[in-house]
Structures are given as C-alpha cells and as structure tokens.
Amino acid sequence: MDWDYFLVPAKGLSGGIIVLWKKNMASFKVLESSSQFVVGKLEVLNKGKWKIATLYGSRDTYKRRCLWERLEYHVSKEVPMIVGGDFNCLLSREEKKGGREFVYSLGTKEMKxxxxxxxxxxxxxxxxxxxxxxxxxxxxxxxxxLDMCLLNSADMNLSQRMVVRHLARITSDHSPILLNLLVQQDM
Known part of the structure; x- marks a missing residue:
C-alpha cells in the first residue's frame, strides 16, 4: 500500500517494464512510454528532481534505433537525467564472456x-x-x-553520488540493478 507503480506489460515471456516508487517519499509522472521505455519526472522528497528513463531495449538493432530517437527527444542538458535498464547491446568485448566473439556492430555504434x-x-x-x-x-x-545506468552532466554535477548495485540473479536470466543515492559529498 506504500508503493505506486507504472507498468508496461510483457509480451509473452520477455519484455515488460515496471517503475516503482514509495508514495510517501517520491512522486513520478509518466511523460512517454512504449514497449522499449518509460520516461517520467521523478521528485524525491528532500533529494531533488530527475527525469528518469527506464529501458528494455529491443534485441533488434533497427527497432532499438527508434528507442535512441525517442530518448533523444527527452534528454536535456539542464535537467538531471538518469537512463537505465536493459539496453540489450554490448559496447565492448570486455562486456562479454563465452559464445561467439564480440563484433563491433551497427547496434554498438548507434548506442555509443x-x-x-x-x-x-x-x-x-x-x-x-x-x-x-x-x-x-x-x-x-x-x-x-546488458544492464546499466547512465547520467547526464547535469546529474553528475549534483552534490549526491550515485552507485549501481548489480544484484544476484534469482529467477531471471538478468541480474536486477539497483540505483542507490549515497550520502551527499562535500562541495
């Protein structure tokens, strides 16, 4: 009862996005959503305001191109922004172990x-x-x-330090990622 959420339902066994927030600590207003993302404004009591994009990027490079185009519309240099989730894309060979060798593909180039x-x-x-x-x-x-969080420069300039914790995989093939706001640093 203390939590609220916004849900983009899964299609079959994959996909789906859920954004959760504790009602007595934060408010979240959805600006746009699709099967690949939810973008909204998050206000955390006594912590600040952010634009948040939660992703489930398509495995298809051409469908993921639509994700980059829509997210670009929401990115601002003035408003702190966090972009996080399952990007379904590798940026380097160090991000892969096993299987076929990493190839610097069109998908990698477009994400970079x-x-x-x-x-x-x-x-x-x-x-x-x-x-x-x-x-x-x-x-x-x-x-x-495949999963990570990105910040824009406006967010990096805030006096709060953020860290992402990769949690243990339990029932999924993905490790949940948790973004933590840490204690404020001295300015």
Missing part, C-alpha cells in the same frame, strides 16, 4: 553515438560485472553486461 551525443556517462557499479546469463553450463555458458 547516442551516449556521446547526449553527454551521458555510466554510473559506477558494484557487484558481478555481467548482468545477463544464458543459464547454460560449461563451454555453452554466455555472460554479458
């Missing part, structure tokens, strides 16, 4: 371009490096880092 052009920066993470596993054993096992 989106990050650079919108002045986004990855949040420091703790916990297991890889956030996805194909749940196989031995030589068939594949591990990848």
């Amino acid at each position: 371009s989106f990050i650079t052009c919108n002045d986004l920066h990855e949040v420091e993470s703790i916990g297991p490096m890889f956030t996805w596993c194909n749940n196989k054993k031995g030589v068939e096992r594949i591990l990848e880092k």
